[in-house]
Amino acid sequence: MAAVQPESTLLPRVGRPRSEDCRHKVLAAADELFAREGLARMSVDAIAQVAGVSKATIYRWWPNKSAIVMEALLTSTEAEVHVPISPFPEEDLIAKIRRTVALFRGPRGRVVASLIGQAQSDPEIAEAYRQQLLGPRRAAMRAAIERGIAAGLYRPDIDQDLAIDILYGPLYQRLLLRHAPLDEAFERDYPPIAVAALRVYAARK
Amino acid sequence: MAAVQPESTLLPRVGRPRSEDCRHKVLAAADELFAREGLARMSVDAIAQVAGVSKATIYRWWPNKSAIVMEALLTSTEAEVHVPISPFPEEDLIAKIRRTVALFRGPRGRVVASLIGQAQSDPEIAEAYRQQLLGPRRAAMRAAIERGIAAGLYRPDIDQDLAIDILYGPLYQRLLLRHAPLDEAFERDYPPIAVAALRVYAARK
Amino acid sequence: MAAVQPESTLLPRVGRPRSEDCRHKVLAAADELFAREGLARMSVDAIAQVAGVSKATIYRWWPNKSAIVMEALLTSTEAEVHVPISPFPEEDLIAKIRRTVALFRGPRGRVVASLIGQAQSDPEIAEAYRQQLLGPRRAAMRAAIERGIAAGLYRPDIDQDLAIDILYGPLYQRLLLRHAPLDEAFERDYPPIAVAALRVYAARK
Amino acid sequence: MAAVQPESTLLPRVGRPRSEDCRHKVLAAADELFAREGLARMSVDAIAQVAGVSKATIYRWWPNKSAIVMEALLTSTEAEVHVPISPFPEEDLIAKIRRTVALFRGPRGRVVASLIGQAQSDPEIAEAYRQQLLGPRRAAMRAAIERGIAAGLYRPDIDQDLAIDILYGPLYQRLLLRHAPLDEAFERDYPPIAVAALRVYAARK
DNA sequence: CACTAAACGAGACGGTACGTCGAGTCTTGGA
DNA sequence: TCCAAGACTCGACGTACCGTCTCGTTTAGTG
Incomplete structure (x- = not known):
């Protein structure tokens, strides 16, 4: 039995893979917008625009605004x-x-x-x-x-x-x-x- | 030295006076709604409705939801x-x-x-x-x-x-x-x- | 004998009489505001303010904005x-x-x-x-x-x-x-x- | 010589296309409400509700009530x-x-x-x-x-x-x-x- | 090398609440 | 009784953001 790559057995490895670039652009945009506006006044639309990333893509990977900011903070x-x-x-x-x-x-x-x-x-x-x-x-x-x-x-x-x-x-x-x-x-x-x-x-x- | 009624000399005593009844109804409604829903999920519209008071009246006296809840807490x-x-x-x-x-x-x-x-x-x-x-x-x-x-x-x-x-x-x-x-x-x-x-x-x- | 004021026998002549001054101030204000803003954009509040007359007084004598403007036009x-x-x-x-x-x-x-x-x-x-x-x-x-x-x-x-x-x-x-x-x-x-x-x-x- | 679809070359065909269904539902609702209430008494909120369409969508395509009624009349x-x-x-x-x-x-x-x-x-x-x-x-x-x-x-x-x-x-x-x-x-x-x-x-x- | 399936950009959509505005009514105290 | 001031109700306004959706377009890996 072969050594298994983590999670590779569960997730189907087909289709276009997640763009790591997107992730970074979103986190960077979140960071910048937080500094400029604060959590309450920044909108997901704005993150999408600043990151040059579609809103759908954001919601595909994060459940809400705070989760993005949190991940940015953690990284x-x-x-x-x-x-x-x-x-x-x-x-x-x-x-x-x-x-x-x-x-x-x-x-x-x-x-x-x-x-x-x-x-x-x-x-x-x-x-x-x-x-x-x-x-x-x-x-x-x-x-x-x-x-x-x-x-x-x-x-x-x-x-x-x-x-x-x-x-x-x-x-x-x-x-x-x-x-x-x-x-x-x-x-x-x-x-x-x-x-x-x-x-x-x-x-x- | 005569005791002076506070603020009575400064504020012009003209026009219809503020309805104390309204104030209480709003604070009570805010209290109730906070208990039921929490600050984030309660809306000013709901406060107005529960209190039986017009939204315009609420905004005349409080700048936002939190201010109402704060005053309710203080009282x-x-x-x-x-x-x-x-x-x-x-x-x-x-x-x-x-x-x-x-x-x-x-x-x-x-x-x-x-x-x-x-x-x-x-x-x-x-x-x-x-x-x-x-x-x-x-x-x-x-x-x-x-x-x-x-x-x-x-x-x-x-x-x-x-x-x-x-x-x-x-x-x-x-x-x-x-x-x-x-x-x-x-x-x-x-x-x-x-x-x-x-x-x-x-x-x- | 003396000339009789019409309607003076029917209306009870008690209380303060209607101020003719008010009427003129309101009509003049309506005229001015119409010229400045037009009918739709002028508000009764504005008429009251410009005329220096209370809104209640206006509504006592005219049913609505258009009636004021109409009377101003007629005169x-x-x-x-x-x-x-x-x-x-x-x-x-x-x-x-x-x-x-x-x-x-x-x-x-x-x-x-x-x-x-x-x-x-x-x-x-x-x-x-x-x-x-x-x-x-x-x-x-x-x-x-x-x-x-x-x-x-x-x-x-x-x-x-x-x-x-x-x-x-x-x-x-x-x-x-x-x-x-x-x-x-x-x-x-x-x-x-x-x-x-x-x-x-x-x-x- | 091939007939060219008008505007298909100019407009970028990106993003979700406008819902023709929405347009019709709004115009129909406007028509109905006009008949029931007249222009002055009907509200955009009511059109939205009757049409089953969000108010934001209405305002995305029409600047005001009259424009909707006008388009309904034209069609x-x-x-x-x-x-x-x-x-x-x-x-x-x-x-x-x-x-x-x-x-x-x-x-x-x-x-x-x-x-x-x-x-x-x-x-x-x-x-x-x-x-x-x-x-x-x-x-x-x-x-x-x-x-x-x-x-x-x-x-x-x-x-x-x-x-x-x-x-x-x-x-x-x-x-x-x-x-x-x-x-x-x-x-x-x-x-x-x-x-x-x-x-x-x-x-x- | 074509095929497939998911990721992606764009942006329309339903929904909820926002804060504001104007009309018209009501409640004081003063003239 | 009239009036000025201004608080009040009501209803609608137009906006903002949320999270979802529907397109058409990439972009890997697979067959």
């Missing part, structure tokens, strides 16, 4: 998750948080905020966001915390969700509520404070 | 801010946080989440939300923290914004990201943890 | 009907027709055209137009034709309606269809032709 | 222009006029009157009416008059516009002013009188 932030592991788990946590602050301070920050905004009224987007964006990052976080537990820094029975809430909550709040700026000071000062806060929760005897 | 949560002051500032903080958790766990939680969602693409809503909803609550919080400072619990030079982020961030994150439930356990356990975390930041050395 | 063209009677009935007819051509060539022409236009979809305006504007003019015309009959110019059994159609039809057609201009040549040449045409119908055999 | 009266040519030009003129009287006495009469009414406040409709409806009919009329000139009945230098005004003016006046009925007697008696009137103008001296 441009794939690398950002991986932070080299150091011998000091708390340093790793700080580095991870700081990196996310940096990301949110840039143009991607508004994209993330918009997607979370849309997710409030669209369960599919919410689910996709949690699965594709949040999931890997929380998993990486969890691993770092586990290393902290292994190093004896934290109690082994802590609530991981709560731990991550403590570490990231203030950051998301600033991103979404915008009551105070995500400025350089925040990027510098906040991460160690977050980790200190976690220590109170996770290590208090 | 129904005005009392919630005020928590009696106790001799123990940290008890007050815990009580305030727990009360907000309770609010967010109820039907108003989805309203708040939707408004913040809309605020991501509509700066006016964002501003209104910060001014009208967030403002008073953060002010009350700040006052409680000041009492903590006065009591010697916290350093006097702490960053108030950051303090409030630490206290509320995790709560908002759960409300908006929904990666973990806003359940009874959270309502019970989280508030004291938050205050403990604040203490680490505000009292360290 | 400004009352004198135009009466042409001095000469010993030559056909001269009188020519003079009457020419006077109407002159009227239609001026700004009142568009007013008349607009009213007839509105009359196509509003029976009340149609009726009012026929009664108040057309009636007197057709009666005067009929009288002139009667003098022609008395002078032996026309058969006594002619159809008066048809006679007037022959005399005025082409004029109204130009006013309303605008396929050819109501110019000086028409004002000069048409009236005698019309009367000649009438003679063919009314005197043949 | 249903295309054949009416052509009257067979006889050896007697004046007989042809009489036949043409009588045919128009008959048309105006039927339901199309109100359609024509409404369109002319609307044309008083909408220059585009006025122009369309003159171009599409009036134009061909006046051209046919002009041809018949030319035959009269060729036959020596009329002077060759007569004003064609005026000639047609004399022939049709009274008819349009009755249609639009409705001071007298467009009855059987008018259909019987008027056409020959009109032609006699023309003769006075066109053949005198």
Whole structure:
């Protein structure tokens, strides 16, 4: 029995193959339009026009506007998750948080905020966001915390969700509520404070 | 010095006065429709129909759907801010946080989440939300923290914004990201943890 | 004794009397707005605003926009009907027709055209137009034709309606269809032709 | 030599072609609603609903209500222009006029009157009416008059516009002013009188 | 090398909601 | 009682965007 190319047995390999070029043009157009107009004010028609791609083609591959923007975001932030592991788990946590602050301070920050905004009224987007964006990052976080537990820094029975809430909550709040700026000071000062806060929760005897 | 009726001197008292009845019917209809459909799926036409009020009248007083829902939310949560002051500032903080958790766990939680969602693409809503909803609550919080400072619990030079982020961030994150439930356990356990975390930041050395 | 005001015995003379000033301001405003915008594009609100009069007051005295414009037209063209009677009935007819051509060539022409236009979809305006504007003019015309009959110019059994159609039809057609201009040549040449045409119908055999 | 399909070479045959079915359904609905309600009281929404066609589709092809009704009128009266040519030009003129009287006495009469009414406040409709409806009919009329000139009945230098005004003016006046009925007697008696009137103008001296 | 089947561009289509406008009525307080 | 101001209802307007559809036209791989 021959080695099988993934998915090749299910999908019929006949007909014209999907144009990778289209995909890129659409994602690029989505990116550009998001920057110019924001998620709400950009239309799928506009994406189609800017990308020079037919609307039908867009709807063949993405279910809606947010899904396009989400995919554009994912392709441009794939690398950002991986932070080299150091011998000091708390340093790793700080580095991870700081990196996310940096990301949110840039143009991607508004994209993330918009997607979370849309997710409030669209369960599919919410689910996709949690699965594709949040999931890997929380998993990486969890691993770092586990290393902290292994190093004896934290109690082994802590609530991981709560731990991550403590570490990231203030950051998301600033991103979404915008009551105070995500400025350089925040990027510098906040991460160690977050980790200190976690220590109170996770290590208090 | 005579007490002056507010605004009565400025606004010209001519013409038919605004119908208070209309206002209430619209807010009630918005409330009902939000519960039935959610912000995104409810239409201004529907509000008009349910309220038995003309669309033109709605647009005379509110710029858009979200503004109506926001006002409905405000009128129904005005009392919630005020928590009696106790001799123990940290008890007050815990009580305030727990009360907000309770609010967010109820039907108003989805309203708040939707408004913040809309605020991501509509700066006016964002501003209104910060001014009208967030403002008073953060002010009350700040006052409680000041009492903590006065009591010697916290350093006097702490960053108030950051303090409030630490206290509320995790709560908002759960409300908006929904990666973990806003359940009874959270309502019970989280508030004291938050205050403990604040203490680490505000009292360290 | 004193001259009695007509109708003063029937109407209860209580309350504030109707302001004649209002009436004039409204008619003047209607006139101005008609010239600026035309019947369709002018709004009753605009009349009220320009006249400095409340909309309620307008609707108290006129049923609708066209009625205002009609009254404005009537007050400004009352004198135009009466042409001095000469010993030559056909001269009188020519003079009457020419006077109407002159009227239609001026700004009142568009007013008349607009009213007839509105009359196509509003029976009340149609009726009012026929009664108040057309009636007197057709009666005067009929009288002139009667003098022609008395002078032996026309058969006594002619159809008066048809006679007037022959005399005025082409004029109204130009006013309303605008396929050819109501110019000086028409004002000069048409009236005698019309009367000649009438003679063919009314005197043949 | 092959017959070429008109416009097929110019128009790019790309994209989904216009649905002829839609066009017919819209025109039929317009016709029905006009009969039921008249031009002023029928709405584009109603046409869309009755036709089972989206409002956007209607507005893609017609600029407004009147344009739809006009097109419906045109499609249903295309054949009416052509009257067979006889050896007697004046007989042809009489036949043409009588045919128009008959048309105006039927339901199309109100359609024509409404369109002319609307044309008083909408220059585009006025122009369309003159171009599409009036134009061909006046051209046919002009041809018949030319035959009269060729036959020596009329002077060759007569004003064609005026000639047609004399022939049709009274008819349009009755249609639009409705001071007298467009009855059987008018259909019987008027056409020959009109032609006699023309003769006075066109053949005198 | 023709054939086939899916991808694609163009753009029409049904649908839903939008926010606006004007007509005409109603409700105040003041003259 | 009349009036000015202006809030209100009603109904229609024309627009925008969504997601689907129907064409005719590529563009691989297959037979």
